[in-house]
Structures are given as structure tokens and as C-alpha cells.
Amino acid sequence: MYKALYRKWRPLSFDDVISQPHITSTLRNQVCTGKTAHAYLFTGSRGTGKTTCARILAKAVNCPNAENGVPCLSCDICRDADKGTLSDIIEIDAASNNSVEDIRDLREGTVYMPERCRCKVYIIDEVHMLSPSAWGALLKVMEEPPAYVKFILATTEIHKVPATIISRCQRYDFRRIRTEDIAARLSFIAAEEQITLHEDAALLIARISDGGMRDAISLLDQCAAVSDEITSAVVSESAGTAGRDALFDIIDAVTDGQAAKALEVTGELHRCSKDMSRLCEELTEQLRNIMLLKAGCSKNELLSCMPDEMERLAAAAKKMSMEDILSHTAALQDCRERMQRSPNKRIELEMALISLTMPKPKAVQAAVQPVQQIVQPAVSRKTEPVQQERQESGQPQKKLRPEDFKPVEQWADILEEYRAVNPAVSGSLAESSAFVNGGYMLIVTKNRFFLTLLKNRENAQSLGETVKRIMGREYKILGKCNEESQQESMAQNLIQKAINSNIETAVE
Numbered sequence: 383m384y385k386a387l388y389r390k391w392r393p394l395s396f397d398d399v400i401s402q403p404h405i406t407s408t409l410r411n412q413v414c415t416g417k418t419a420h421a422y423l424f425t426g427s428r429g430t431g432k433t434t435c436a437r438i439l440a441k442a443v444n445c446p447n448a449e450n451g452v453p454c455l456s457c458d459i460c461r462d463a464d465k466g467t468l469s470d471i472i473e474i475d476a477a478s479n480n481s482v483e484d485i486r487d488l489r490e491g492t493v494y495m496p497e498r499c500r501c502k503v504y505i506i507d508e509v510h511m512l513s514p515s516a517w518g519a520l521l522k523v524m525e526e527p528p529a530y531v532k533f534i535l536a537t538t539e540i541h542k543v544p545a546t547i548i549s550r551c552q553r554y555d556f557r558r559i560r561t562e563d564i565a566a567r568l569s570f571i572a573a574e575e576q577i578t579l580h581e582d583a584a585l586l587i588a589r590i591s592d593g594g595m596r597d598a599i600s601l602l603d604q605c606a607a608v609s610d611e612i613t614s615a616v617v618s619e620s621a622g623t624a625g626r627d628a629l630f631d632i633i634d635a636v637t638d639g640q641a642a643k644a645l646e647v648t649g650e651l652h653r654c655s656k657d658m659s660r661l662c663e664e665l666t667e668q669l670r671n672i673m674l675l676k677a678g679c680s681k682n683e684l685l686s687c688m689p690d691e692m693e694r695l696a697a698a699a700k701k702m703s704m705e706d707i708l709s710h711t712a713a714l715q716d717c718r719e720r721m722q723r724s725p726n727k728r729i730e731l732e733m734a735l736i737s738l739t740m741p742k743p744k745a746v747q748a749a750v751q752p753v754q755q756i757v758q759p760a761v762s763r764k765t766e767p768v769q770q771e772r773q774e775s776g777q778p779q780k781k782l783r784p785e786d787f788k789p790v791e792q793w794a795d796i797l798e799e800y801r802a803v804n805p806a807v808s809g810s811l812a813e814s815s816a817f818v819n820g821g822y823m824l825i826v827t828k829n830r831f832f833l834t835l836l837k838n839r840e841n842a843q844s845l846g847e848t849v850k851r852i853m854g855r856e857y858k859i860l861g862k863c864n865e866e867s868q869q870e871s872m873a874q875n876l877i878q879k880a881i882n883s884n885i886e887t888a889v890e
């Protein structure tokens with residue numbers, strides 16, 4: 383029968399466990415000096431060696447020939463343990479045995495001495511799945527276990543484990559496994575299995591698996607099933623990852639502001655059945671590489687890219703500002719999160735890409751730009767609210783000089799307070815900034831709707847009152863919508879077009 387590679391290559395001893403030296407050496411030492419704990423808690427992300435180490439530790443404490451804390455692997459106890467037929471090592475999958483009855487059974491079992499071993503070891507996997515009453519029962523056994531009983535709890539979700547349990551355990555945090563370490567292990571396994579695995583393919587698998595060894599070996603398995611020679615193209619194909627060039631094409635299109643091109647490449651990938659979530663993740667990861675290069679870090683172990691990608695990454699880093707890189711990364715991460723809830727992942731990604739190709743409508747920018755650029759259009763072109771205010775108050779038409787406007791430092795405070803007064807108007811002021819000149823306050827916002835809202839007397843009044851409360855004096859309020867907002871609505875149109883036209887809105 384075919385045995386999955388990751389099971390076949392589960393380390394049987396501490397020496398074969400990679401990337402967790404802080405854990406394996408401590409455990410070995412404990413076994414060696416006979417100072418093992420009664421209860422352990424192994425936590426950390428998927429496929430990092432928790433179950434593996436639990437099994438090794440259970441063997442190590444029981445192997446009569448253990449040397450330096452390492453089980454011999456050849457005695458009956460070690461061999462039966464590896465076959466899973468040793469009755470004194472009891473593995474419980476809490477995902478399917480999570481009731482209080484299950485734990486009561488366990489508790490009853492603890493009263494019997496081990497049959498063949500020194501210690502009776504209970505390995506409770508996925509322990510976070512226990513029901514509340516099961517936790518209570520477990521706590522009871524853990525409070526006063528017989529001397530020969532040991533517990534090893536394993537979980538990916540430590541935050542779901544009650545503090546009363548955690549405090550009774552020695553806790554070990556398993557790290558994500560470094561890309562290079564995964565790749566090296568994959569190469570080793572491939573060699574043993576007589577699979578041809580290209581170096582860049584091993585790295586690609588490692589990157590995709592995000593620190594989890596099981597996923598990495600499974601993907602290797604999957605690739606080996608489709609081809610005798612595993613290249614990065616085979617990996618991309620099997621994992622549904624984007625062709626590496628396509629990633630750069632999208633990033634270049636984003637940098638050059640070519641929304642259509644970015645959508646085109648994405649559409650092509652979609653047609654080839656590429657997974658949109660994966661694509662989003664890969665884009666994020668390339669941006670991270672670009673960010674590291676931009677920050678002057680070229681350490682190979684921090685970057686996660688193919689050797690032959692360095693040049694294109696460096697070129698991208700040169701072209702992009704750090705500000706853009708950071709905001710793009712954040713936007714893609716948001717997108718990835720939305721994708722999890724969205725019925726149409728493709729549209730989520732497309733919207734994100736389009737927004738990335740837009741020049742940024744940043745209030746921050748407005749605040750640091752010379753006031754001139756902002757104010758001038760307000761007084762020359764876009765003047766409805768100004769006029770209105772003036773006519774109403776009957777004030778003389780004083781000439782407003784741009785350089786006399788000063789940014790309002792308390793603007794954030796004003797917005798904060800005004801949110802409680804009028805959420806609608808305050809909402810239209812997201813990413814806005816304000817400037818004052820004499821008795822005038824000019825509010826620059828990217829949301830055109832604010833101008834409409836401001837024409838309403840009550841709105842204008844309540845805003846004026848809040849301003850007065852915080853600034854200590856009255857201002858005539860003028861509103862202006864800055865240019866970027868038009869591009870925003872262009873983006874909106876483009877998205878709408880995309881949705882309406884060639885793009886099928888199939889549910890993925």
C-alpha cells in the first residue's frame with residue numbers, strides 16, 4: 383500500500399527533527415538526566431513537529447537502551463511504539479474524542495500501571511478541541527496523576543487552552559521551519575526516494591508551505607506523482623501557483639499604473655485555473671521581497687525568492703517608493719482576508735489591483751504638500767460652498783491667499799469628537815485634512831459627498847460648533863474635494879466595467 387511521503391518520513395528520533403533545536407535538545411537533556419516533567423504542552427503552527435516530537439519523547443522515556451536521551455529504535459518497545467502498537471503510549475485525537483466521557487475513560491485508564499513500560503504516556507493531539515467539561519475532567523487527572531503517568535498535549539491553538547491547564551504543563555513553542563531548512567529536507571527525501579528535484583523547485587515548495595513541513599512533503603509527493611523530474615514549473619502547476627513571470631508582470635503593471643495590464647495578466651492566470659488566493663499571497667510575498675531589498679537587506683535567508691529573480695526584484699525595488707511598497711502590501715493583505723469571506727475571489731483581487739494602480743489619495747500627502755496646491759483650486763475652480771457661505775453672511779469678498787492657510791493640528795481631535803455628533807458627515811471626512819486662514823477653515827476631503835452634506839445648514843452648523851469647541855473660536859467652513867477623488871470614481875467605473883463586461887462572475 384502506498385504510504386504518504388510525509389508519514390514515511392516522519393522523524394523517528396530527535397536527530398532527524400529539523401529546525402527545533404531549542405526543543406529537541408532540552409527534551410533530550412531531560413530524558414538523559416531523568417528530569418522529565420509530568421505534563422508537556424507542545425504548541426505551534428501546522429506541520430512543525432509537535433506530534434512527531436511527542437512520539438519521540440514517549441519512546442525516549444521508555445526505551446531501556448536510550449543513550450543521551452535518544453531512543454535506540456531497535457528494542458521491542460521502540461519498535462512497537464513506531465508501529466503504534468504499544469499499549470502504554472496512548473494517542474488521543476481530541477478532534478474526534480472531545481467529550482467529557484472520553485476524558486473520563488482516559489482518567490479511569492490512568493489507575494492501571496503501565497504494562498511493559500516505565501511510563502504510561504498520554505498524547506492528546508489537537509487538545510484545543512476539548513469541550514468545556516472535558517477540560518474540567520482533564521484538569522482533575524492532571525492535578526494529581528499517578529507517578530508513572532505523563533501527558534503530552536499538542537495544539538495549534540494555544541489561546542483556546544485554559545490557563546489552568548497551561549500552568550500545569552511545561553510549554554514548548556514550535557517554530558515555523560525556515561525555507562532553506564525545508565528545502566534541504568525535501569532534497570534529502572527526494573534523493574532517498576530517487577526523485578529528481580531541482581533546487582529552485584525545492585525552494586519554491588518550501589516557500590509555498592510557509593514553514594510547515596507536512597505541507598511541503600505533501601506537495602513534493604503531489605509533484606512526484608505528475609512528473610519524474612520536478613522543476614519549478616511542475617511545482618507551479620501542481621500547486622496552482624502563478625507562473626513566476628506573471629507575478630512580475632502584475633507588479634510592474636501596478637507600478638506603472640497600468641490597471642488594464644494587471645487585470646489582463648490576472649485574467650489569463652484565472653483562465654489557467656490558478657488559485658486567486660494563492661496568487662494574492664504570492665504577490666504579497668514578492669512585495670515583501672521588494673520591501674526587504676528597498677530597506678537595504680539582501681540576506682538570502684530573509685528573502686524568499688528564486689536566485690534568478692533577484693535582478694527583477696532589485697529593479698522593482700528601485701522603481702517603487704517604500705511608501706508604495708508598504709501600502710500595497712497592506713492592501714493585498716486586506717484583500718487576502720476579504721477573499722476568505724467573498725464568494726468571488728477574483729473580483730476581490732481585481733479591485734485590489736486596480737486600487738493599487740491609482741495614485742494614492744492620501745490626506746497625509748495633502749498635509750505636507752505646500753498649501754498652495756490644495757487651496758488654489760478651492761478658491762478658483764471649486765467654489766460653491768465658499769460663495770454660498772459668503773453670500774449668506776454678507777461678508778466682503780476678501781481675497782484668500784493660499785500661503786496664508788495653516789494646517790489644523792487638532793483636526794484629528796475634531797473628527798474624533800464630531801463622529802459622535804454626526805456620523806454621516808464625519809464618515810465623508812475620512813482621510814481629510816483642514817487648514818485655517820483668519821476666520822476661514824478649509825476642509826479638504828477626497829469624498830465629494832462631503833460638499834453636498836456641507837450645503838445642509840444643520841450639518842454646517844454642527845460641524846462649526848464642534849470646531850469651535852475644540853479650537854476655541856468660530857470659523858467659516860469651506861469644503862474642497864481634492865483631485866484624487868475623481869480618480870477614485872474612475873476606479874469605481876473601471877471596476878464596474880470589468881464586472882459588467884468580459885469577466886464572468888462565477889462563484890469560485
Ligand SMILES: Nc1ncnc2c1ncn2[C@@H]1O[C@H](COP(=O)(O)OP(=O)(O)OP(=O)(O)O)[C@@H](O)[C@H]1O
Nearest residue numbers: 388391392399400428429430431432433434595596
Ligand atoms: N521539525 C521537523 N523535522 C522534520 N520533519 C518534520 C518536522 N515537522 C514536521 N515534519 C514532517 O511533517 C509531518 C507532520 O509533522 P507533525 O505531525 O509532527 O506535525 P504537527 O506539528 O503535529 O502538525 P499538526 O499541528 O498539523 O498536527 C511529519 O510526518 C514529518 O514528515
Ligand SMILES: [Mg+2]
Nearest residue numbers: 432433507536
Ligand atoms: Mg500533530
Ligand SMILES: [Zn+2]
Nearest residue numbers: 445454457460
Ligand atoms: Zn529502544
